[in-house]
Amino acid sequence: MWAIKSRFNKLSSHFTTTQFNKSNFNIFIAEMKADKYAPSHLNNIIKIAKHLDKFLKINQLQDYTYFRESYTPTKDILTPEEIKKLAETKIEYKFPEFMNARQKALIYLLGTTGCRIGEVIDLKWGDVYNDHVIFRETKNGDSRIVPISQDLYQLLLSLPRKRDEVFSSYRGNKLASQETNQDLQRRAKLVEITKHVYNHLFRHSFITTMLEQGADSLDVAVIVGHKDPKNTMRYKNSLLSHYQTVIQIHPLLRKTMTFEQMTTNVRNMIYKSINTTSCKLNIREENNRLVVEMERI
Numbered sequence: 001m002w003a004i005k006s007r008f009n010k011l012s013s014h015f016t017t018t019q020f021n022k023s024n025f026n027i028f029i030a031e032m033k034a035d036k037y038a039p040s041h042l043n044n045i046i047k048i049a050k051h052l053d054k055f056l057k058i059n060q061l062q063d064y065t066y067f068r069e070s071y072t073p074t075k076d077i078l079t080p081e082e083i084k085k086l087a088e089t090k091i092e093y094k095f096p097e098f099m100n101a102r103q104k105a106l107i108y109l110l111g112t113t114g115c116r117i118g119e120v121i122d123l124k125w126g127d128v129y130n131d132h133v134i135f136r137e138t139k140n141g142d143s144r145i146v147p148i149s150q151d152l153y154q155l156l157l158s159l160p161r162k163r164d165e166v167f168s169s170y171r172g173n174k175l176a177s178q179e180t181n182q183d184l185q186r187r188a189k190l191v192e193i194t195k196h197v198y199n200h201l202f203r204h205s206f207i208t209t210m211l212e213q214g215a216d217s218l219d220v221a222v223i224v225g226h227k228d229p230k231n232t233m234r235y236k237n238s239l240l241s242h243y244q245t246v247i248q249i250h251p252l253l254r255k256t257m258t259f260e261q262m263t264t265n266v267r268n269m270i271y272k273s274i275n276t277t278s279c280k281l282n283i284r285e286e287n288n289r290l291v292v293e294m295e296r297i
Contacts, residue, residue: 007041007048022060025049039067043139050141062141076195077205083111085191086184095170098160103183105155106167109133110199113146114206114224117177117199123166128156135225144225207235214272263290 011028018024032042043066053061078086087107093099109120119135127134130153136143148156162172169175181198188197195201203224210220211232221232248257249265267283270292274281280295 004044004048007045011045011048011052020052020056021058022064025061025064039069042067043069047139047141051137066140076201077208078111078193078195078197078201079205080111080209082191082193082195083107083202083205085193086187086197087111089187089191091183091186091190098170101155102159102167103180103187105152105159106180107184107202108152108155109148110202111206112152113148114203114210114220115146116203116225117180121165121167121175121177124164125161125166126164128153128166138225140225140227142225142227144222146223204235207232211235212268259288266290 014028015024018028029042029045032045046061046064046066050061050064053059087104090096090100091103106120109115109123110117113133115135116139119138122137123133123135127136130150132145132147134143134145138144156166159166162168163174165174167175169179177199184197184199188195207220207224210223211217217229217232221227221229224232226232248254248261263285267290270281270283274294277297279297282291282293282295284291
């Protein structure tokens with residue numbers, strides 16, 4: 001929250017003596033760009049300016065273009081098993097029942113929709129339905145509908161309604177992203193996950209996992225709110241471990257492939273080749289053997 005206030009103060013300070021319109025905002029952004037501010041910082045300023053533009057009913061910045069942000073792949077993503085561990089672990093908080101329930105719902109929402117933490121924090125009860133949620137006025141200025149599971153819907157319904165937003169502090173104040181980051185790191189330590197766990201890693205993990213499981217990049221882009229599908233594709237096979245597996249397909253390197261890597265390759269090939277709407281597929285490991293069972297539906 002302090003970061004948002006800081007950016008708003010920077011914006012309001014500049015326009016105290018200057019009329020707030022698109023022309024002057026262009027000058028303001030150009031000056032910040034000349035001062036070597038990162039594209040991500042400029043985009044956050046633009047996002048706040050769009051909200052202010054809409055609130056003041058000036059309506060000159062709603063189609064303002066965001067800067068393309070440079071992308072540095074992370075070394076790790078969270079596996080589905082790790083996400084489950086983080087969500088299900090119980091911590092002895094001061095208010096354990098409320099806090100554990102809230103964090104469980106929050107982690108599963110991040111982990112199964114790929115949404116941004118800001119979208120979670122701003123999610124209102126009126127935008128929660130039994131099979132989807134609506135994220136309003138997102139980073140790219142649009143609202144989007146995202147499907148959720150029945151299990152997640154029930155988790156959300158179980159949370160107390162302390163304010164218009166679904167997620168809040170125990171005392172009913174607006175939830176802060178710093179608080180959730182600190183909690184995630186605490187949970188990671190308890191379940192012995194050595195990766196650096198933070199809010200945005202769930203988004204990266206969701207997109208990467210969906211693409212690696214064969215989901216269409218255009219579909220994933222719609223779910224996570226990428227206007228440009230290229231932003232989605234940058235996540236595909238972004239881990240060095242993926243390319244380490246790929247290179248071992250070469251006949252001269254194949255002998256170095258572990259059993260786990262071979263079974264992973266086989267699993268991926270099968271999942272990409274099988275229409276699971278017409279057959280039931282069960283792949284499991286038994287006594288160092290990979291067992292594949294297919295049953296016609």
